[in-house]
Amino acid sequence: MSTATKGSPIRWVPSLYLAQGLPFFAVNVIAQQMLISMQVPNEQITRWLGVLSLAWGIKWLWSPFLELAPSKKSVVIVFQLLGAAGLALTAIALHLPVFFVVCIAALSLVSLASATHDVASDGLYIASLDHKAQAEYAGWQGAFFNVARFVSAGGLLILAGSLEKSIGVPAAWTAIFLMLAAAMVLLGLYNAWSLPGTRNVPADAGTAADVSRTLWHVIQDFLRKPGIWLAILFIILFRASEGQIQTIGPIFLRAARDLGGLGLTTDQVGWAYGTAGTIAFIAGSIVGGYFAAWLGLKRAMVWLILAMNLPSVAFVFLSTAMPTNFGVIAAALSLEMFGYGFGFVGVILYLMQVVSVGRYQTAHYAIGSGVMGLGMSLFRTISGDIQVALGYQNFFLWGLACAVPVLVLARFVPLESTPAAAPVAPPQVAEV
Template sequence: MMDVARSSPLKWIPTLYLAQGLPYFAISLVFGQMMKSMGMGNAEIGHWLAFLGGAWMFKPLWSPFLELASSKKLVVVSLQLFGGVCLGLVALALQFPFWLSASVAVLFLGSIASATHDISCDGLYIASLSKKAQAQYAGWTGTFFNAGRLMAQGGLLTLAGYLEKMYGVTSAWTVIFGIVGLTMCALGGYNYWALPLSPNPRMADHSASAVARTLGEVIIDYFRKPGIWVAILFIILFRAGEAQVQTIGPLFLREARAAGGLGLDTAQVGMVYGTGGTIAFIIGSIAGGYFTSWLSLRRAILFLILAMNLPNLVFYYLSHALPTDLTVIGVALSLEMFGYGFGFVGVILYMMQVVAPGKYTTAHYAFSTGIMQVGRVLFGWISGDMQAALGYQQFFVWVLISAVPVAILSQFIPMESRDKQAGGAVPEAA
């Protein structure tokens, strides 16, 4: 079975990365829309989403201990099944008066499972394929990760909107999270058959204490990198505007017109933002990669930051014009999501090419992604409070202002690795 799976990567790569994307978007996007349907305010929604996002922030701290398992396949499948159970339990939690605390509790466990799965998923992909095959199938990983977004924010939200009208809010979201949970369990069952075994290499000292010592070395080496604190600041600030608009933007679409929103129902948000917007995001991501490859990160970085943040003017326009034509709204949101995808390439390449290189390149990239999530959590947490204080129109101005510091910083920091072990000369500090 292992040989068949290894010789046919397309039998398992799509389902592996769909199982990576679906729970992330179900927790970070779909749950927020459910809370909106249940009548919660934007500030409270922002706080809970930021809290659940904390798992992706801390995942590098326990990632080395996953090597103690006998195989990466065992870890991946177990986490998919456990995550599916957690997501499905939201459907049960909705039946109780304390539905919010119960939902957050099971989704907290689900977020830890999903964040941990991210590590094992990428590790299995790398260990199971040659470098040539890794490059050959890299596009499939991003495509099916974002297929999880399309399914969650597009298909499931659209279905939720129709079910809300037919059966009520609680029944609708019971069905939605039941579907998510069953889908994840089905993916886990299929991947149990399809995934390559990918056994973990035996270490000389195969113990938790040895792993902990190595983790300590990795952390110390990371924070000794030249210019690391400026790099960390840059990574966190990169998401200052995007984190806020990605939290509040979908809620603004749902907000009643009398309260300054567009008054769309759940199904309409799924159609214009989850479907058209997701496709635009994927196209933007691909275009951003080619653009940066052509121009180089140093010359492209300011354009990437502007591409990611200037399209947020779309929300400022929508908050003033309050259009009712879904075509106009859909085109505007697709423009915003294209820019988001195009510009997000910048922080990924910065972490990969500038911060990660060195003795522990893979581990340091993982740490950088955790720091990136700090920006997502921090600015996502304050987004609801800022919107409540400013109102939608001024909030979207604030979002644009939030991007100014990172744009300025990008012109004064190195855009190449300064780690001596990365190879080549070490450039002087900018």
């Protein structure tokens, strides 16, 4: 690997990972709040946003073919601009009679562009920096991905709530998505200047047929691992509770009190989730990592699974007590996000230290994380129908019950760390 770049990496790493985060949170956070404000039924919101999230779960299927492009830089820029186009189309769609159908189509473009951009941007980072520089700038990756979280789940939701009150719901969200589109265009233009050139990109990727054969061998090797089907079940069920709670929780917060919700405004959700919640999530992730390192994965796993279900506990409390004090609500949501960040470490370490070990470690890590994403998409997709059938309070109790199977499985799947395993950088995205 080479460190030959256009100037210092500080000129392009922050903008690259800000551009990675903005479309992700546009689909997975902002779009949900927009659809709630547009009064789309719960089951429709969860079903279609669950489908959209599939892109991040299956991106490993086409990721090897990106090596056939002239350069990783060209792929990054193209998909940043395609993401901008999808965000702009979403803004326009809000004023059409069939806005929901067109919005979902436009957001599909955003999700596919974002998932592909994830692969290309990570590949560009790895190909352009040597191991020392990769380590030095890894913190900037996570920092600016989380800047995107702050901007999206915090600042833009707070702004959207204010605009809803002054210019109306459709106009407010049109402004928000146009801002996101403009930001992605500006980032694309800046990155076209700042990103490293193509000289570091290998030119021997082979033909599409060669890539397909290699991909098939990688998949076969993954499926031949001892106990892999039990491992796949464990990965899928690990986020069964949290995936559903993270989907229905924000809808519950916005739902009117006479419908069983807390009746929060868009800007209040932005303050609670995008600011305090994001800080709690980051803190939980850091503490969870040190906790797992202290105890070891095998001894820590039960505690990590229990922490992963703090979101269910928080929402059971909120749906039972129905507090009106915003400070109490924000505190409960901070506990939820801390538990989410803390517990999520468990599945990431399981993928790194158990599932991905072997001949194709990096590729198998990508497949394992894709399986996790597919499970998340499944539970997001069905969560709305379950909530409509059970009501909010019973739904959150159901979320608690979903923790039981994975606790049982934790006694049967291998959880020993493998010392020979090389470290693999965890994904910047925790929600998918």
